[in-house]
Amino acid sequence: MNRVYHPTDIIRPEILELKAYHVPPATGMIKLDAMENPYTLPQNLQHDIAHLAGTAPINRYPDPNAADLKSALRKALGIPESMALMLGNGSDEIIQIIAMATAKPGAVLLSVEPAFVMFRMIATFANLQYVGIPLKKDFSLDIDAMLDAIAEHKPAIIFLAYPNNPTGNLFDKKDILKIIEATPGIVVIDEAYHAFADASMIGELANYPNLLLMRTLSKLGLAGLRLGLIAGRSIWLNEFEKIRLPYNVSVLTQHITQIVLHHMDVLLAQAEQIKTERSRMITQLSAMNGLEIFPSDANFILFRVNNATKIFQMLKDKGILIKNLDSSHTLLDNCLRVTVGTFDENTQFIAALQNLLNDNN
Numbered sequence: 001m002n003r004v005y006h007p008t009d010i011i012r013p014e015i016l017e018l019k020a021y022h023v024p025p026a027t028g029m030i031k032l033d034a035m036e037n038p039y040t041l042p043q044n045l046q047h048d049i050a051h052l053a054g055t056a057p058i059n060r061y062p063d064p065n066a067a068d069l070k071s072a073l074r075k076a077l078g079i080p081e082s083m084a085l086m087l088g089n090g091s092d093e094i095i096q097i098i099a100m101a102t103a104k105p106g107a108v109l110l111s112v113e114p115a116f117v118m119f120r121m122i123a124t125f126a127n128l129q130y131v132g133i134p135l136k137k138d139f140s141l142d143i144d145a146m147l148d149a150i151a152e153h154k155p156a157i158i159f160l161a162y163p164n165n166p167t168g169n170l171f172d173k174k175d176i177l178k179i180i181e182a183t184p185g186i187v188v189i190d191e192a193y194h195a196f197a198d199a200s201m202i203g204e205l206a207n208y209p210n211l212l213l214m215r216t217l218s219k220l221g222l223a224g225l226r227l228g229l230i231a232g233r234s235i236w237l238n239e240f241e242k243i244r245l246p247y248n249v250s251v252l253t254q255h256i257t258q259i260v261l262h263h264m265d266v267l268l269a270q271a272e273q274i275k276t277e278r279s280r281m282i283t284q285l286s287a288m289n290g291l292e293i294f295p296s297d298a299n300f301i302l303f304r305v306n307n308a309t310k311i312f313q314m315l316k317d318k319g320i321l322i323k324n325l326d327s328s329h330t331l332l333d334n335c336l337r338v339t340v341g342t343f344d345e346n347t348q349f350i351a352a353l354q355n356l357l358n359d360n361n
C-alpha cells in the first residue's frame with residue numbers, strides 16, 4: 001500500500017498551528033460563561049413551539065430564501081426596507097461568508113484587540129491577513145492608530161462589535177463614523193448585544209454605502225436555534241449570497257423563530273430583566289475590595305481581580321462557570337468575564353466571589 005499522507009503533509013500550516021475553539025463542559029454548573037439568556041420561554045409559547053416542531057415539514061429542505069422569516073425579522077428588528085438582508089447559521093457563519101468572499105491574496109481583515117475572537121480566527125480560516133489594533137487602556141478606540149492602520153493596510157473589511165465583546169463597552173459613535181469615512185473597504189458593525197444597549201448604528205445604514213450591520217438572536221434568547229443576520233446594500237449582499245450555502249437556516253429554526261418573533265415582547269422583557277440584574281451586580285461588585293469593574297452595555301460584566309486564574313478555578317470548583325480572560329491579551333491581565341444570569345445565579349456568584357476575595361486578600 002502507498003504511504004498515506006500525514007495531516008502535516010496536506011493541512012495548511014496556519015491551521016495546524018490553531019487550537020480548536022474550546023467550549024468547557026458545563027453540565028450541572030451555574031453557567032455564566034457564554035452570554036446566554038438564562039430565562040426559558042413562557043409555557044404557552046413552549047407549547048406552540050412543540051406543536052409547530054411536530055408538524056414542521058422536516059422531510060423537505062428549508063426555504064432557501066427564508067422569505068417569511070426575513071419579513072418577520074425586518075418587522076421585529078426595524079430593518080429598513082431599502083436594505084437587503086442575509087441570514088446565517090448564527091452570525092459566526094456570516095463572518096465566515098464575508099471573509100471567504102473578500103479573501104483575495106494579501107487582503108486584510110482589520111479589527112481591534114481585544115475583540116470577539118472569531119474575527120481573528122475566521123480571518124485565519126479564510127486565508128485573510130488579520131490586523132488587530134489595540135484599544136486604549138479604558139477600552140475605547142484608539143482612533144489615531146485606527147486611521148493610521150487603515151491608511152497603511154487598506155483593509156478589505158473592518159469588524160467592530162458595538163458593544164464590544166469581551167469588554168462590554170460601546171465605542172464612541174463619532175470615532176466609528178470617522179473609521180467608516182476613512183476606509184475604502186466595508187465596515188461591519190456587529191450588534192450582537194444590541195438588546196442590552198441603548199444605542200445602534202442602524203440609523204446610519206442609509207448614509208454610508210460601505211456600512212453593514214450584523215445582529216444575532218443568540219444573546220436575546222435563541223442561542224440554540226443559530227440565527228444571525230446582516231443588513232446592508234444589495235451590491236454587497238448579492239455577492240455574499242453566492243457563497244451562502246442554500247439551506248444554512250434549518251426548517252425548525254425558520255419556523256420556531258417566526259413564532260418567537262410574534263412574541264418579541266417576551267424576549268425584550270427578558271432583556272430588561274437582564275439589564276436590571278446587570279445594575280444590581282455592578283452595584284454589588286463595586287462595593288467589593290480588591291476588584292476593578294468595567295462599565296457594561298452588554299449582558300456580561302468584565303472585572304479585574306488580583307489573581308484571576310485562581311479565582312476562576314475556585315469559582316469553578318464551587319460549580320460556577322465564568323470566563324477567564326487572563327493571558328488572552330495584555331489589556332485583559334487578571335480579567336474575568338461573567339454573564340448576567342438569573343437573580344439566584346447572580347446572587348450565588350456574588351456571594352461565592354465575595355468569600356473568595358475575603359480569603360485571598
Ligand SMILES: *Cc1c(COP(=O)(O)O)cnc(C)c1O
Binds near residue numbers: 092223
Ligand atoms: C456571541 C457573539 C457573536 C456570535 O453570535 P452567533 O450568532 O451565536 O454566532 C457574534 N459577535 C459577537 C461580538 C459575539 O459576542
